[in-house]
Amino acid sequence: MIDWRVPRLRCSLIALASLGSALSLLACSGKVEMPADCRSGASCGGAGAGGSGEGGSAALSSGGQGAQAGSADDICANGRRDADESDIDCGGPSSCARCPTDSRCSASDDCETQRCERNRCLEVEATCSDRIKNQNETDVDCAGVCPPCEVGARCSVDSDCVDEVCSAKKLCVAPTCSDKLKDQDETDVDCGGVCRDTKRCAVGAGCATAADCQSWICSITGRCVADIVVPPADMIDDFEDADTWILSSGGRAGNWYPFSDGSGVLTIDVAAIDRGAGSLTGLHTRGKNCTSWGAGFGVVLNNPGGDSNTKLLYDTSAYSGFTFWARAESAIAMSVAVPNIDTDAAGKVCSACYHHYSRTLQLSTTWQRYKILFSDLVVEKGGVPVPTAFNPRVFSLEFRFNAGTNYDVYVDDVAFIK
Numbered sequence: 472m473i474d475w476r477v478p479r480l481r482c483s484l485i486a487l488a489s490l491g492s493a494l495s496l497l498a499c500s501g502k503v504e505m506p507a508d509c510r511s512g513a514s515c516g517g518a519g520a521g522g523s524g525e526g527g528s529a530a531l532s533s534g535g536q537g538a539q540a541g542s543a544d545d546i547c548a549n550g551r552r553d554a555d556e557s558d559i560d561c562g563g564p565s566s567c568a569r570c571p572t573d574s575r576c577s578a579s580d581d582c583e584t585q586r587c588e589r590n591r592c593l594e595v596e597a598t599c600s601d602r603i604k605n606q607n608e609t610d611v612d613c614a615g616v617c618p619p620c621e622v623g624a625r626c627s628v629d630s631d632c633v634d635e636v637c638s639a640k641k642l643c644v645a646p647t648c649s650d651k652l653k654d655q656d657e658t659d660v661d662c663g664g665v666c667r668d669t670k671r672c673a674v675g676a677g678c679a680t681a682a683d684c685q686s687w688i689c690s691i692t693g694r695c696v697a698d699i700v701v702p703p704a705d706m707i708d709d710f711e712d713a714d715t716w717i718l719s720s721g722g723r724a725g726n727w728y729p730f731s732d733g734s735g736v737l738t739i740d741v742a743a744i745d746r747g748a749g750s751l752t753g754l755h756t757r758g759k760n761c762t763s764w765g766a767g768f769g770v771v772l773n774n775p776g777g778d779s780n781t782k783l784l785y786d787t788s789a790y791s792g793f794t795f796w797a798r799a800e801s802a803i804a805m806s807v808a809v810p811n812i813d814t815d816a817a818g819k820v821c822s823a824c825y826h827h828y829s830r831t832l833q834l835s836t837t838w839q840r841y842k843i844l845f846s847d848l849v850v851e852k853g854g855v856p857v858p859t860a861f862n863p864r865v866f867s868l869e870f871r872f873n874a875g876t877n878y879d880v881y882v883d884d885v886a887f888i889k
Contacts, residue, residue: 557581562592619643629654658683658693671747680837685747687796687838698840699794701886707770707793707868709884710752713741717770721887723785725771725867727754732763732874739768744881746796746838753796753883758872766878767871770885784812788863790887792844799834800879805872806831807843811865813858814850818866826854827869828861834880842888 546553547560547567557563561570562581569583570576572594579585582592585603597605599617607615610624614631620643621633629635632643635654646654648666656664659676663683671685672678674697681687684695708717708727715727729737735758742755758766772785797805808829812818815825828848832841845861868885872878 681839682837687746688840699888701794701884701888705790705887705889707772707885707887708754709750710741710754711750713752715739715741715754717772723772725774725782727768727770729756729758729766729768730869731758731761731766734763735759735761735766737761737766737768742881744883746883750796750883753881755881757879759877761872761876762874765872765874765876767869769867769869771867772865782817782866784818784864784866786863787845787865787887790863790889791846792842793868793885793887794840794842795885796838796840796883797834798836798838798881800836802836803834803872803876803878803880804831805834805870805878805880807841808851808869808871809845809848809861809865810867810869811862813856813862814854815866818864821854821856823853823855826851828858829871838881838883 547565550559552559553565555563555565556567557576557578558570558574558581561567561574562576570581570592571583572592574582574592575590576582576587576592577590579587581587583603584592584595585601586593586595595601595603597603599606599608599612602611604611606617608617609615609626609631610620613620613624614626619633619635620626620631622643622645624632624643626632626637626641626643629637629652631637634643634646636644636646636650636652638644646652648655648657648661648669651660653660655666657666658664658678659672662670662672662676663678667683672683672695673685674695676684676695677693678684678689678695679693681689683689686695686698688696688698690696704720706718706720707723712718717723717725717727727739729739731737737756737758739754739756741752744750744753744755746753754768756768771782774782776782799805806829808827810825810827813820814827815821828845828850830843830848845863848861850858850861870880870882
């Protein structure tokens with residue numbers, strides 16, 4: 472038994488030795504894990520370390536694809552200074568990060584600090600003009616401790632931007648009248664201020680001037696308030712029919728006319744105005760070089776014939792006064808007069824006529840609503856006989872300017888008020 476087994480064991484050892492040589496050859500050909508002696512540069516499969524043979528270490532280390540394999544991230548973190556880097560894993564024309572202070576460099580752009588001297592990146596004191604995004608800036612030299620950023624720069628919050636608009640993409644953008652923000656000099660969200668030409672503010676919204684409001688009325692508390700509602704029967708003329716004849720409501724009939732002392736030049740027509748979507752046209756009148764007693768314009772309330780000889784009295788006893796919108800190209804004083812049965816020669820009462828009940832007011836360059844109460848009117852001196860009280864039977868409404876006054880005036884929505 473002993474003599475039979477010994478040769479069998481010897482035969483097995485010989486086979487294992489042969490198998491080991493085969494495995495060693497396979498490993499050196501790159502088909503199984505490389506033995507340590509191949510990685511250390513020992514001769515393997517007939518080729519030295521880094522040799523060109525199939526079993527060379529160069530072939531194994533590159534996976535058979537050459538030294539350029541690997542991602543940019545691998546190149547910028549491989550722990551060595553590659554050909555396009557100014558120092559280890561940084562700088563140069565590479566896509567790697569810029570180099571920290573004291574790294575090697577050949578140009579300022581190699582360095583985080585943008586300062587390269589004697590081939591070394593130098594540290595610099597952070598400022599808002601160093602052309603570096605540092606400190607707590609959201610973009611280069613802006614926001615954080617620095618001034619706000621211009622349009623196109625990166626931002627975190629609205630206050631990082633000059634125009635105070637930081638978009639959802641975290642970029643400073645130019646404000647608009649539709650960005651759903653109260654920015655620029657808007658008096659409320661997307662209305663008033665620079666937006667007033669395209670969008671005036673609704674009732675209740677903030678305002679700075681009447682022009683900010685759809686109603687053209689801005690309260691002393693800085694809020695747009697509603698305009699008064701004029702019943703159609705009380706509207707004398709809204710000028711939307713684009714002519715100088717008044718509306719036929721309330722039994723009235725008449726027209727607008729200019730008047731003067733006989734000198735100067737007068738014009739009167741209906742023109743386009745900018746007073747909201749509901750008021751597209753208004754009365755436009757001008758006068759200049761009237762040097763005697765002055766000039767003006769008026770409206771006859773009951774004159775079916777359309778001339779001075781056919782005007783009739785109109786009873787205003789149902790009303791407390793009248794109202795109108797007006798503005799002038801330059802601030803100017805204007806008196807409002809009401810010729811009635813006692814002061815107009817057509818009433819056949821006065822012997823010294825045309826000293827009417829009147830009131831003087833100031834027109835501004837922006838649209839304003841004016842209200843004239845009959846009880847606030849004062850009779851002008853010089854009439855004979857002198858009236859003792861205002862008689863509501865009137866002929867017309869007149870708007871007058873003193874001698875030497877050149878005027879350019881717009882009027883809209885003239886109506887009686889109760």
